[in-house]
Amino acid sequence: xxxxxxxxxxxxxxxxxxxxxxxxxxxxxxxxxxxxxxxxxxxxxxxxxxxxxxxxxxxxxxxxxxxxxxxxxxxxxxxxxxxxxxxxxxxxxxxxxxxxxxxxxxxxxxxxxxxxxxxxxxxxxxxxxxxxxxxxxxxxxxxxxxxxxxxxxxxxxxxxxxxxxxxxxxxxxxxxxxxxxxxxxxxxxxxxxxxxxxxxxxxxxxxxxxxxxxxxxxxxxxxxxxxxxxxxxxxxxxxxxxxxxxxxxxxxxxxxxxxxxxxxxxxxxxxxxxxxxxxxxxxxxxxxxxxxxxxxxxxxxxxxxxxxxxxxxxxxxxxxxxxxxxxxxxxxxxxxxxxxxxxxxxxxxxxxxxxxxxxxxxxxxxxxxxxxxxxxxxxxxxxxxxxxxxxxxxxxxxxxxxxxxxxxxxxxxxxxxxxxxxxxxxxxxxxxxxxxxxxxxxxxxxxxxxxxxxxxxxxxxxxxxxxxxxxxxxxxxxxxxxxxxxxxxxxxxxxxxxxxxxxxxxxxxxxxxxxxxxxxxxxxxxxxxxxxxxxxxxxxxxxxxxxxxxxxxxxxxxxxxxxxxxxxxxxxxxxxxxxxxxxxxxxxxxxxxxxxxxxxxxxxxxxxxxxxxxxxxxxxxxxxxxxxxxxxxxxxxxx
Numbered sequence: 235x236x237x238x239x240x241x242x243x244x245x246x247x248x249x250x251x252x253x254x255x256x257x258x259x260x261x262x263x264x265x266x267x268x269x270x271x272x273x274x275x276x277x278x279x280x281x282x283x284x285x286x287x288x289x290x291x292x293x294x295x296x297x298x299x300x301x302x303x304x305x306x307x308x309x310x311x312x313x314x315x316x317x318x319x320x321x322x323x324x325x326x327x328x329x330x331x332x333x334x335x336x337x338x339x340x341x342x343x344x345x346x347x348x349x350x351x352x353x354x355x356x357x358x359x360x361x362x363x364x365x366x367x368x369x370x371x372x373x374x375x376x377x378x379x380x381x382x383x384x385x386x387x388x389x390x391x392x393x394x395x396x397x398x399x400x401x402x403x404x405x406x407x408x409x410x411x412x413x414x415x416x417x418x419x420x421x422x423x424x425x426x427x428x429x430x431x432x433x434x435x436x437x438x439x440x441x442x443x444x445x446x447x448x449x450x451x452x453x454x455x456x457x458x459x460x461x462x463x464x465x466x467x468x469x470x471x472x473x474x475x476x477x478x479x480x481x482x483x484x485x486x487x488x489x490x491x492x493x494x495x496x497x498x499x500x501x502x503x504x505x506x507x508x509x510x511x512x513x514x515x516x517x518x519x520x521x522x523x524x525x526x527x528x529x530x531x532x533x534x535x536x537x538x539x540x541x542x543x544x545x546x547x548x549x550x551x552x553x554x555x556x557x558x559x560x561x562x563x564x565x566x567x568x569x570x571x572x573x574x575x576x577x578x579x580x581x582x583x584x585x586x587x588x589x590x591x592x593x594x595x596x597x598x599x600x601x602x603x604x605x606x607x608x609x610x611x612x613x614x615x616x617x618x619x620x621x622x623x624x625x626x627x628x629x630x631x632x633x634x635x636x637x638x639x640x641x642x643x644x645x646x647x648x649x650x651x652x653x654x655x656x657x658x659x660x661x662x663x664x665x666x667x668x669x670x671x672x673x674x675x676x677x678x679x680x681x682x683x684x685x686x687x688x689x690x691x692x693x694x695x696x697x698x699x700x701x702x703x704x705x706x707x708x709x710x711x712x713x714x715x716x717x718x719x720x721x722x723x724x725x726x727x728x729x730x731x732x733x734x735x736x737x738x739x740x741x742x743x744x745x746x747x748x749x750x751x752x753x754x755x756x757x758x759x760x761x762x763x764x765x766x767x768x769x770x771x772x773x774x775x776x777x778x779x780x781x782x783x784x785x786x787x788x789x790x791x792x793x794x795x796x797x798x799x800x801x802x803x804x805x806x807x808x809x810x811x812x813x814x815x816x817x818x819x820x821x822x823x824x825x826x827x828x829x830x831x832x833x834x835x836x837x838x839x840x841x842x843x844x845x846x847x848x849x850x851x852x853x854x855x856x857x858x859x860x861x862x863x864x865x866x867x868x869x870x871x872x873x
Contacts, residue, residue, distance in 0.1 A: 293436035318504030330539030
């Protein structure tokens, strides 16, 4: 049952002020539109990190249209999606809010969240102030609309349909030519040539050097050439209509990807996106930068909404309820933006695969906190493994054909991953265990933990429990802030020295709070999977084993299942009876979905000590025959 602490509460928050402001540097009346407000266009390409464009990475493909935009604007060399998958990333873009704070961090959503008081999908504020807003055409949001953000959101949506030539417009166009699905080709496609030279294509060190990977990497660079042609078409349309020099044009990827270990993961390959902003001549004075310049100042998706609003002259209350801050526009000093050096990332459920991961990057240093580190990155997700490269990578691992770096993806992770990106841009050399970097680890750990607590990260309620507070996620998160902080502290027992952690684990596993027990078992599983000495101590400790067996009888299905999972990791008890009982008692498909992730993890343990097929389980509901639970059941029966 859901803990009694989940009850509705309403708290006051600051609201957004939509009165237009007068810019300090107005465009000249003789050259600007009568409205004296710029148009703004977003061009998004799906699923590509910055690594595939030569403008950002020497191993990428030339993109002359995007490079021409940069020559007439600003390149942001350190731009980040806060999430590595589309619905979560796009919801962050449209709200300016961290997903875990407003309950929009799961892909795909089980239920849409209610937007916090004072937050709208930001084009609604543009519409209210006189802009014509259009979207062509992907939305994919994890929150409910309140005010209508779009005058038109469809494949036919166009800024050209605005009511008058003096009406300023905000237009979004998304190009899917770079989407992950473009890499779901069959083996016959490997015989087709690519424009990008496969012999010279660059492969990350965690990939095997095979024809499949070389073809995939080269073919994807060809897709980026297509994206560049589409960008050129948008620019040409604006130019032909006489609107180019009245329009700020943003080009960026909607998150990272899309080769393996990109989309869905909060490595740089999943978060670091290309961003170029073309600055129009008639609004040049609104930007405190040299045309054609580049900046290393950090910007992330939470910042895009306030930037557009600021360029449009719409004032945000400084105490307002969104998380980002503008990086272009009047009174935005380039030196201040250049000094920004911090970005946060989050990854939760992606389709049927659960994995709670958070990250912080400060300058060239990055910490990834894997809260369920006993699971490998390679945990199965049906859509992901439709790609030949994923299939081959996995097959080569199971046949012993990978080196240590290439095998990392398929092994349990340490709870903390610390990378110096200046020396290790591919994030393969974990420095978290190196005493020489202990101070850096502590610094980033402290900052990340403080951020999770300050934002009342709803991921620590579990998705099943979070659904109970989505009517007012921010208000309820504030009300539950002490409890959420305590859950974060409990799961962080996993990063304590074992001689200090054991006593804290026993106390938390015996807690009267369901989620304290849950997170204590998660922490214990992380320790057991990463610390051989601690694993032996747990399995040999009679008191611990008795308590663990008691938890397998817990009345809460999620807690009992976590206990069974830990027992399987320690190889001290057959988890299958507990999983059977927990699934029969599961109170919702969401709860059952998470339990099936535990089942799948145990089923994939080395040697498969506790094999499980779909016929082993009975559910108190009929799963959707095309849904995520059915995907788990089907895969359990595959060899």
